[in-house]
Amino acid sequence: MILFETVRWKNFLSTxxxxxxxxxxxxxTNLIIGTNGAGKSTVLDAxxxxxxxxxxxxxxxxxxxxxxxxxxxxVEVCFSINNTDWKIVRGIKPNVFEIWRNGSVxxxxxxxxxxxxxxxxxxxxxxxxxxxQIVILGSSAFVxxxxxxxxxxxxxxxxxxxIKIFSTMNxxxxxxxxDQKDNVKVLTLKKxxxxxxxxxxxxxxxxxxxxxKQNIKDKESSIQKLLNEENNLMNDNVxxxxxxxxxxxxxxxxxxxxxxxxxxxxxKGKISxxxxxxxxxxxFFTENTVCPTCGQDIEETFRINKITDAQNKAKxxxxxxxxxxxxxxxxxxxxRQFLHLSKEITSLTHGISKNNTKVSGCQRQVRDLExxxxxxxxxxxxxxxxxxxLESFKDNLRKTYDxxxxxxxxxxxxxxxxxxxxxxxxxxKIIKKYLPLINQQxxxxxxxxxxxxxxxxxxxxxxxxxxxxxxxxxxxxFSEGEKxxxxxxxxxxxxxxxxxxxxxxxxxxxxxEVFDSSLDGFGTxxxxxxxxxxxxxxxxxxxxxxxxxxxKFENVIRFEKVKGxxxxxxxx
Numbered sequence: 383m384i385l386f387e388t389v390r391w392k393n394f395l396s397t398x399x400x401x402x403x404x405x406x407x408x409x410x411t412n413l414i415i416g417t418n419g420a421g422k423s424t425v426l427d428a429x430x431x432x433x434x435x436x437x438x439x440x441x442x443x444x445x446x447x448x449x450x451x452x453x454x455x456x457v458e459v460c461f462s463i464n465n466t467d468w469k470i471v472r473g474i475k476p477n478v479f480e481i482w483r484n485g486s487v488x489x490x491x492x493x494x495x496x497x498x499x500x501x502x503x504x505x506x507x508x509x510x511x512x513x514x515q516i517v518i519l520g521s522s523a524f525v526x527x528x529x530x531x532x533x534x535x536x537x538x539x540x541x542x543x544x545i546k547i548f549s550t551m552n553x554x555x556x557x558x559x560x561d562q563k564d565n566v567k568v569l570t571l572k573k574x575x576x577x578x579x580x581x582x583x584x585x586x587x588x589x590x591x592x593x594x595k596q597n598i599k600d601k602e603s604s605i606q607k608l609l610n611e612e613n614n615l616m617n618d619n620v621x622x623x624x625x626x627x628x629x630x631x632x633x634x635x636x637x638x639x640x641x642x643x644x645x646x647x648x649x650k651g652k653i654s655x656x657x658x659x660x661x662x663x664x665x666f667f668t669e670n671t672v673c674p675t676c677g678q679d680i681e682e683t684f685r686i687n688k689i690t691d692a693q694n695k696a697k698x699x700x701x702x703x704x705x706x707x708x709x710x711x712x713x714x715x716x717x718r719q720f721l722h723l724s725k726e727i728t729s730l731t732h733g734i735s736k737n738n739t740k741v742s743g744c745q746r747q748v749r750d751l752e753x754x755x756x757x758x759x760x761x762x763x764x765x766x767x768x769x770x771x772l773e774s775f776k777d778n779l780r781k782t783y784d785x786x787x788x789x790x791x792x793x794x795x796x797x798x799x800x801x802x803x804x805x806x807x808x809x810x811k812i813i814k815k816y817l818p819l820i821n822q823q824x825x826x827x828x829x830x831x832x833x834x835x836x837x838x839x840x841x842x843x844x845x846x847x848x849x850x851x852x853x854x855x856x857x858x859x860f861s862e863g864e865k866x867x868x869x870x871x872x873x874x875x876x877x878x879x880x881x882x883x884x885x886x887x888x889x890x891x892x893x894x895e896v897f898d899s900s901l902d903g904f905g906t907x908x909x910x911x912x913x914x915x916x917x918x919x920x921x922x923x924x925x926x927x928x929x930x931x932x933x934k935f936e937n938v939i940r941f942e943k944v945k946g947x948x949x950x951x952x953x954x
């Protein structure tokens with residue numbers, strides 16, 4: 383568990399040359415108040431800047447330095463993990479990035495980027511994105527979990543479940559696998575080249591020894607046969623092209639069948655939905671004489687009219703449905719003809735392409751034979767030199783085969799490992815294991831806030847939302863207040879998962895202006911019950927403009943601006 387203790391800063395934003403310090407450990411519930419511009423949200427920027435080198439709000443780094451003093455900007459955060467004390471120090475003008483462990487500063491890394499990466503992966507075990515999902519809920523720069531992309535949602539979950547190492551391993555393995563496959567391609571080309579050389583050299587030596595000049599005549603005869611074959615293939619292509627033109631003309635008759643069939647299918651679905659709706663309405667008014675919601679009697683004439691209307695509409699839809707079925711059958715037949723003709727065209731195209739390949743092969747063989755004739759003529763007396771050349775080719779070929787076998791074994795191993803480490807492998811099984819618990823906790827917190835919906839995340843982290851009185855809908859369809867309840871429920875759930883995993887568990891929870899716009903009075907009371915009696919393992923800091931919340935918190939911290947500088951005072 384990360385136990386955050388203090389954060390302090392000076393010459394940071396509107397704060398002057400005297401340190402402002404916030405103690406995270408004294409009180410369970412803390413309210414931070416102040417007028418606009420007083421500096422109450424600076425604690426968020428100071429905390430994220432010290433840990434990740436960037437503020438919570440969208441502020442450029444040069445703008446973080448106090449505009450009056452213009453130097454010696456410094457932020458420090460202290461925390462402990464498993465009896466190890468840590469302190470992170472950041473500064474601007476001069477630039478400072480120090481990591482302290484048990485009172486001693488650690489050796490600097492070669493680059494600040496590497497040092498930051500080490501801090502996130504080995505100490506706090508969170509990146510900025512995960513930190514803002516577990517520790518901070520803000521109203522301005524914060525992006526709620528449900529508004530993140532699928533990849534970013536996965537990144538947060540992987541951090542929570544401490545399985546991001548699998549992604550890192552997978553990326554490294556993917557790079558190695560790509561290198562090995564590239565090497566295999568090179569070696570395969572080398573092997574094929576050597577095989578060709580061995581074959582050609584053996585043939586050449588045999589010709590020199592056994593056939594000599596006779597081979598030249600044989601090759602000339604082979605050339606003529608190849609030329610004849612080439613001519614026959616080209617004539618065959620003429621016939622195939624004529625057939626292809628005929629089929630393409632027929633195909634044009636059936637173009638558009640698939641698209642029309644899709645349109646009719648969509649219409650069929652809409653009619654089916656209407657039938658289903660009418661059926662439900664007919665069943666409701668047939669089976670109910672009293673409204674199940676309000677308990678009032680349903681007026682009989684109204685009920686009978688509804689039943690009759692539903693029956694009439696059902697008849698009309700059934701008639702239209704039958705006509706639609708006939709149209710669909712017709713278009714399906716056109717589509718079958720289209721597919722049949724497409725297959726025939728593909729077959730003819732393949733035949734032409736195959737013939738062209740054979741023609742190219744004939745031409746290549748003709749060129750090769752002509753070259754061989756010339757080589758036989760020129761090198762008929764050079765047998766010893768050719769034997770040595772052949773042995774050299776064979777030796778290189780054996781070595782290439784051995785290297786290829788080793789590379790392919792390595793690729794098989796990498797492929798197997800890669801399949802385990804990718805999103806659908808080990809990580810997916812771990813995530814699937816925790817999803818029921820995650821969904822259970824989210825709905826538990828929603829019910830605590832009197833928000834009675836069934837909120838479910840699937841393995842791709844897409845939501846399904848159901849309620850007793852509505853059909854399925856999404857996060858985006860809710861009001862801002864309802865979205866805030868979902869965001870809070872997810873925040874509390876991520877903290878619960880982090881606590882169970884003990885990888886990114888922390889004592890700190892900061893919420894910026896959650897009461898100011900999105901939560902009504904009722905929601906505020908329910909939320910306070912949660913943070914008082916459920917979120918017991920956290921020191922909670924709420925930043926707010928509201929002036930009527932003081933009695934709800936154990937401690938109140940007030941920020942004010944005096945002579946252009948922000949300062950902090952305890953109490954009201």
